[in-house]
Amino acid sequence: MAIDYSISVEGVDWAALIASLAADRFDNGRTPHQMEASFRSSYRCVIARDGTKVVATGRALSDGVCNAYIVDVWTQSAYRRRGIGRRVVEMLCQALSGQHVYLFTDDRRDFYAACGFVPRAIGMQRIVGEWLNNSSRR
Template identity: 35%
Template sequence: MEINLSTDINNISWEDLARVFELAPLGKRRDPEKLEMAFRNSLLKVFAFHGTKLVGAGRALSDGVWRAAIYDVAVLPEYQGRGIGSTIIRHLIESAKVDVIMLYAVPGKEAFYEKFGFRKMTTAMAITPSEEEARERGLIE
């Protein structure tokens, strides 16, 4: 199966991407308009296609010098386990060209990201819209 990566944001169906995030699963259904804004505002973004079908994506924020943060790496369940997520992560890491790359991930995926050299941080903290929900999902202590 041939998977093609694209960084071209202009031909993305944001409805299709919202579906990828919902099915991956990365939490609640995301508003396609907000997804578009988030990806357009990210310095780095990549989309994975099987033919014309959008099957995965990822993005990263970066200052382009010292720090980057990877967010929203998602692959459709029927395409998981085929190296697509790894290809997306490698693309974002290599494109970042910074000293430190942080990662925001779904709890339980740590072993996957450790393969790329990511390690848990002891100093990361967050403010969330719902502290109770974030605690229930295992995002904060």
């Protein structure tokens, strides 16, 4: 079956998505409500489906002017190396013309290089308070 790519998150089963992420050891602890809030609050989302099953995701945070950040890029393990992740990132970038797009990756530099990204100086991070403990927690 052909993969369907959409910028709409309507109809996503967030609990099922979290289960798929967990099976791939890519779950970062969000509740289904938090997962939905993350995607709905994003500047642009891309959801790839095989039938009704979500097999890849990606989302961009952006001010719509100059700075964007790409997160939650994932292709289900059984669907990897078919160009799905590259297509997801490309669709995100189509919404980010003229902007500086940044991302963080531990070990997938090869993939992002294939998507046209170049390494930059070291990033820094701070978690404010306790991870995922805020008003989105339901």
